Amino acid sequence: MIFKKGENRLFIRIVLLFAVLCAAAYLLVSLQYKYLFLIAPVLAYQVLDLYRYQRKAQDELDQFVEAVHYRDFSRYFDVKHAPAELQPLRQGFNEINSTFKVISKEKETQYQYLQKILELVDTGILNYEMEGGSVVWMNESLKRMLQLPYLKTVHSLEKRDPELYQVVLNIRPGEGKVATAHLDKGSFKILVSCTAFQTEGKQYKLIAFQNVNEALDETESKAWQKLLNVMTHEIMNSVAPISSLADTLKNRLHMAASEIEDKNGSLEDLELGIETIKRRSEGLLRFAETYRNLNKISELHLKNIYVIDLFRNLQQLMQPTFEQKKFELEIILKEPELALEADINLLEQVLINLLVNAMDAVKDSAHPKVILSANTGPKGKTIIKVTDNGAGMSQEVLEKIFIPFFSTKKTGSGIGLSLCKQIMMLHKGNIQVQSVEGEGSAFILQF
Numbered sequence: 001m002i003f004k005k006g007e008n009r010l011f012i013r014i015v016l017l018f019a020v021l022c023a024a025a026y027l028l029v030s031l032q033y034k035y036l037f038l039i040a041p042v043l044a045y046q047v048l049d050l051y052r053y054q055r056k057a058q059d060e061l062d063q064f065v066e067a068v069h070y071r072d073f074s075r076y077f078d079v080k081h082a083p084a085e086l087q088p089l090r091q092g093f094n095e096i097n098s099t100f101k102v103i104s105k106e107k108e109t110q111y112q113y114l115q116k117i118l119e120l121v122d123t124g125i126l127n128y129e130m131e132g133g134s135v136v137w138m139n140e141s142l143k144r145m146l147q148l149p150y151l152k153t154v155h156s157l158e159k160r161d162p163e164l165y166q167v168v169l170n171i172r173p174g175e176g177k178v179a180t181a182h183l184d185k186g187s188f189k190i191l192v193s194c195t196a197f198q199t200e201g202k203q204y205k206l207i208a209f210q211n212v213n214e215a216l217d218e219t220e221s222k223a224w225q226k227l228l229n230v231m232t233h234e235i236m237n238s239v240a241p242i243s244s245l246a247d248t249l250k251n252r253l254h255m256a257a258s259e260i261e262d263k264n265g266s267l268e269d270l271e272l273g274i275e276t277i278k279r280r281s282e283g284l285l286r287f288a289e290t291y292r293n294l295n296k297i298s299e300l301h302l303k304n305i306y307v308i309d310l311f312r313n314l315q316q317l318m319q320p321t322f323e324q325k326k327f328e329l330e331i332i333l334k335e336p337e338l339a340l341e342a343d344i345n346l347l348e349q350v351l352i353n354l355l356v357n358a359m360d361a362v363k364d365s366a367h368p369k370v371i372l373s374a375n376t377g378p379k380g381k382t383i384i385k386v387t388d389n390g391a392g393m394s395q396e397v398l399e400k401i402f403i404p405f406f407s408t409k410k411t412g413s414g415i416g417l418s419l420c421k422q423i424m425m426l427h428k429g430n431i432q433v434q435s436v437e438g439e440g441s442a443f444i445l446q447f
Contacts, residue, residue, distance in 0.1 A: 013053065017046045057089060064093045124190075124209035126168070128154045129202055142209055144378055145190070147183055167192055168207055181209075188432075246278035300343040300426055307338045307374045307384070313348065314372065318355055322370070327359055332373035340382040340447045342427055350420045350431075354386040354443050357416065361390030361441060377446065384445040392437040401433055 020043050027036040060077070076097075077090035124142030128135045133153040143149060146164075151157065158165040167179040173196040181190050193208040250271065311331050322329045355370065362368035370388050377383040393401065402421045424431045424445060435441035
């Protein structure tokens with residue numbers, strides 16, 4: 001409808017021009033030259049007018065194409081002051097521009113919406129061009145996960161984490177791999193997934209990084225619990241009769257001692273052997289009973305706890321021990337109103353265990369110091385940290401530190417940190433360790 005008026009105007013011009021040309025042809029054939037000279041100016045004017053009309057329309061079209069090319073949909077073509085024959089054309093351009101503007105705004109809104117969603121998810125996302133490795137986009141979750149504020153190309157990752165770089169580079173579309181991400185003071189497992197797509201003749205890889213430490217920890221913890229259940233059950237069922245039988249044999253030996261002539265001390269050796277069997281079997285029973293504690297904690301009594309109250313209780317409890325051993329305990333809490341929901345008794349058990357371990361770690365330091373601190377971490381999570389300036393731990397020890405029965409102490413039972421990990425998992429949190437040999441260690445509780 002908009003261009004109908006323009007078509008009518010053009011049609012009228014063409015019809016008039018055709019009529020004048022027919023008249024000129026008739027006069028020319030009739031040899032009426034004097035009338036032909038009168039029609040010639042009219043014909044010239046019509047041709048010039050048609051050319052000017054087409055020229056103006058072409059200029060308007062060029063401006064419109066330029067606006068589309070530069071996505072300048074805000075350009076407005078003045079209809080009111082335009083020549084009558086160009087008004088329908090300009091009005092049409094304005095309506096097309098308005099439609100493009102709406103479409104562009106919708107696409108921009110969708111893009112912003114999608115980008116915000118990708119920023120909110122915990123999964124790290126990396127998009128890079130396959131040919132040159134140029135990073136197109138990476139979300140904030142990936143920056144926090146890998147502690148990378150900026151990544152120009154995917155090849156820059158090689159200097160930071162060569163192992164992870166090889167996984168990212170070699171992973172195929174549709175494939176998923178569990179890899180290890182190495183940070184300055186620790187490492188964690190991540191699931192790397194890949195897909196690929198092509199646009200405008202270029203191929204891209206889209207990589208997703210998901211921290212699977214918590215899922216692996218939960219699976220590992222359940223496996224250990226099942227193993228401990230079976231192990232303690234079998235030990236107690238097998239050893240309890242041995243202990244009872246040893247006790248019976250010892251009593252009967254005492255009763256028969258008066259009737260047996262013992263010239264070479266065999267009865268004494270026999271009694272000592274039976275006593276050793278009894279003592280070791282009872283020790284093995286206590287051992288099994290102790291490790292049952294790993295599976296006894298199944299319910300939490302949650303309540304809102306102010307961290308400052310928690311730290312005060314720990315200071316009153318642990319300060320005399322620190323003073324006796326001449327160790328320094330420093331407490332840092334910059335947010336007095338910091339609170340969390342936890343089982344106070346179990347949480348204190350975790351922190352006492354960590355503080356005792358820290359005291360053992362700094363016993364050979366020149367200036368032994370343990371720091372207990374808390375703060376608000378990413379996404380509002382509460383972080384409690386126990387740091388020491390002891391000898392630190394090797395990478396081999398760090399990988400085994402939370403395994404039940406593993407201990408670096410000669411008299412250690414190997415259940416303390418395993419119990420801490422289980423308690424934190426019940427709180428839907430996690431415990432991590434960062435350590436540098438010769439500098440110290442830090443145990444981090446994240447709720």
